[in-house]
Amino acid sequence: MGEASGKMNNYDVVIVGAGPAGLAASIEAAGAGARVLLIDENNKPGGQLFKQIHKFFGSREHKAGTRGINIGTELLDDTEKLNIEVMLNTEVCGLTPDKKIWIIENKEISREITAGKIIIATGAYENSVQFDGWELPGVMGAGAAQTMINLNRVLPGHKVLMLGSGNVGVIVSYQLMQAGAEVAAIVEAAPTLGGYGVHTAKVARAGVPFYTSHTIKRAHGKNRVERVEIVQLDSNWKEIEGTEKIFDADTICLAVGLTPMVELIWLAGCKFTFIGSMGGYVPVHDRYMRTTVDGIYVAGDVAGIEEASTAMEEGRLAGISVAYDLNLIDDAQAEKRIEEIWTKLDSLRCGQFGEKRKTAKDRILEEGEGMILCHA
Amino acid sequence: MSCLKKCGAPSIEELRASPGFPTEEDYKTGNIAVIECIEQIPCNPCETSCPRGAINVGNPITNLPTIDLSKCTGCGICVVKCPGIAIHLMDINYNEDSAMITIPYEYLPLPQANDTVTLVDRMGKEVCEGKVEKILSSKAYDLTKLIKVSFDKKYYEEIISIKRI
Numbered sequence: 345m346g347e348a349s350g351k352m353n354n355y356d357v358v359i360v361g362a363g364p365a366g367l368a369a370s371i372e373a374a375g376a377g378a379r380v381l382l383i384d385e386n387n388k389p390g391g392q393l394f395k396q397i398h399k400f401f402g403s404r405e406h407k408a409g410t411r412g413i414n415i416g417t418e419l420l421d422d423t424e425k426l427n428i429e430v431m432l433n434t435e436v437c438g439l440t441p442d443k444k445i446w447i448i449e450n451k452e453i454s455r456e457i458t459a460g461k462i463i464i465a466t467g468a469y470e471n472s473v474q475f476d477g478w479e480l481p482g483v484m485g486a487g488a489a490q491t492m493i494n495l496n497r498v499l500p501g502h503k504v505l506m507l508g509s510g511n512v513g514v515i516v517s518y519q520l521m522q523a524g525a526e527v528a529a530i531v532e533a534a535p536t537l538g539g540y541g542v543h544t545a546k547v548a549r550a551g552v553p554f555y556t557s558h559t560i561k562r563a564h565g566k567n568r569v570e571r572v573e574i575v576q577l578d579s580n581w582k583e584i585e586g587t588e589k590i591f592d593a594d595t596i597c598l599a600v601g602l603t604p605m606v607e608l609i610w611l612a613g614c615k616f617t618f619i620g621s622m623g624g625y626v627p628v629h630d631r632y633m634r635t636t637v638d639g640i641y642v643a644g645d646v647a648g649i650e651e652a653s654t655a656m657e658e659g660r661l662a663g664i665s666v667a668y669d670l671n672l673i674d675d676a677q678a679e680k681r682i683e684e685i686w687t688k689l690d691s692l693r694c695g696q697f698g699e700k701r702k703t704a705k706d707r708i709l710e711e712g713e714g715m716i717l718c719h720a
Numbered sequence: 721m722s723c724l725k726k727c728g729a730p731s732i733e734e735l736r737a738s739p740g741f742p743t744e745e746d747y748k749t750g751n752i753a754v755i756e757c758i759e760q761i762p763c764n765p766c767e768t769s770c771p772r773g774a775i776n777v778g779n780p781i782t783n784l785p786t787i788d789l790s791k792c793t794g795c796g797i798c799v800v801k802c803p804g805i806a807i808h809l810m811d812i813n814y815n816e817d818s819a820m821i822t823i824p825y826e827y828l829p830l831p832q833a834n835d836t837v838t839l840v841d842r843m844g845k846e847v848c849e850g851k852v853e854k855i856l857s858s859k860a861y862d863l864t865k866l867i868k869v870s871f872d873k874k875y876y877e878e879i880i881s882i883k884r885i
């Protein structure tokens with residue numbers, strides 16, 4: 345992988361975030377001949393992919409049945425073949441609508457680069473909830489626990505209570521058990537479980553109890569979490585007194601949703617819309633992943649929380665439209681690829697879980713329609 | 721209220737109502753794949769991995785899988801490929817008294833052949849003991865192991881896995 349020369353200051357395309365969305369975007373844009381710089385604040389590219397040690401869902405085209413970590417490796421191989429320049433340990437701290445980008449390398453060197461086009465693929469951050477004792481050591485995001493076990497090989501604790509039964513909560517519970525921890529319970533405030541049934545079933549058969557309509561009341565402990573008190577909720581989400589239960593646990597993982605990391609997109613002056621099911625404020629964009637600011641594109645979780653499979657497809661869309669907008673590929677080529685990718689995206693956004701995401705994406709696109717100039 | 725969405729695991733009634741789950745007659749036909757996939761999710765590696773074309777998901781990809789048991793040889797490829805760890809093999813006539821289950825297993829440590837292990841039901845409740853007959857691994861399984869365990873055949877509809885060791 346090419347190291348940043350430190351001298352270059354101007355690129356056809358700068359991509360912020362080297363997760364599945366950013367990597368896929370870079371492959372499409374560089375494949376069409378653009379000079380691409382990919383920036384990530386981490387010391388390794390791949391975003392969330394390298395901690396997804398489980399086999400992915402989907403179809404063959406989406407590499408279903410392959411572990412996330414191996415999908416990441418395949419993407420990295422492609423970026424290497426295309427000699428894409430990757431700048432790691434580099435944080436993008438700001439950008440302007442005229443596409444000046446402020447970066448800080450290795451937490452030391454501050455400089456400015458400019459780009460013809462910018463694709464923002466910064467992903468998302470984990471939500472938190474407050475309860476008595478939430479500041480005790482041992483309370484952490486489920487994603488953080490996943491990073492600890494699967495990337496850093498450190499067990500955050502021996503007995504974990506998971507709050508949230510969505511896919512992240514149940515997958516991380518399974519992986520914590522694989523890493524050698526015990527999961528005391530999975531607690532869900534809603535009356536029904538959120539994650540795919542196959543995921544809940546595999547932790548249920550490992551003996552993990554689920555508590556729906558329950559939440560954490562407080563964490564007890566002197567210097568760290570030692571016990572967790574949960575309580576039942578009524579249909580108005582009010583705590584029902586007298587239903588408290590106490591579990592021994594040294595770790596509480598919070599899997600209570602993700603929020604798109606949109607700060608850079610606000611700075612650029614893009615229009616937003618609020619869609620709760622997509623994680624909150626998301627940038628308005630069109631089917632080519634263009635925002636309302638000319639030359640700024642988005643892809644992946646930052647454009648609405650979904651999955652790695654959709655993030656990669658959106659990254660490809662952004663990469664292709666950038667190449668098209670730079671006149672590197674013609675109309676017919678671009679439209680053909682864009683259509684193919686949309687067919688795949690539609691197949692990922694169907695069924696009882698995907699339908700909701702499709703409706704939400706349609707809303708974002710509808711808002712985009714009126715605001716974004718059409719392809720010339 | 722659905723058991724799957726409340727306690728995490730499907731009830732036997734929910735399973736029987738799904739198209740991939742065998743009938744009592746089906747179980748008698750030999751070592752067969754038992755598919756416990758009752759929710760429409762966009763996923764089809766079971767279909768694309770089956771070397772006999774016995775499993776069908778089709779279009780849209782959210783359809784529940786169906787299986788033509790006359791084509792199923794009990795090879796176990798779908799068992800390792802299913803990202804949901806939702807398929808196992810069951811042979812209720814392994815011998816006169818025992819059935820044999822083949823489960824996908826992704827925990828460490830692994831049991832050894834001939835070990836006595838505890839078998840559990842879908843809620844993780846211990847049901848009976850069994851004997852590890854064989855452990856299969858292959859590069860194509862991508863780290864997942866297949867563990868074959870024999871046990872008292874009267875529990876065949878309850879047993880889903882082994883207790884972690």
Ligand SMILES: Cc1cc2nc3c(=O)[nH]c(=O)nc-3n(C[C@H](O)[C@H](O)[C@H](O)COP(=O)(O)OP(=O)(O)OC[C@H]3O[C@@H](n4cnc5c(N)ncnc54)[C@H](O)[C@@H]3O)c2cc1C
Pocket residue numbers: 360361362363364365366383384385386389390391392393396398399400401434435436437465466467468487490511512513515516605643644645646650651652653654655
């Ligand atoms: C527990 C869990 C299980 C999952 N399982 C699946 C699954 O089975 N199948 C599936 O399809 N998806 C799954 N996902 C979802 C999937 O991981 C994400 O949807 C996907 O990673 C989003 O890709 P992305 O490229 O948009 O963002 P990310 O992967 O989050 O990448 C964003 C990158 O941007 C970088 N970045 C952010 N801000 C800056 C900045 N200012 N400067 C420089 N760099 C920056 C970050 O360091 C990061 O590398 C799972 C997620 C979790 C948490």
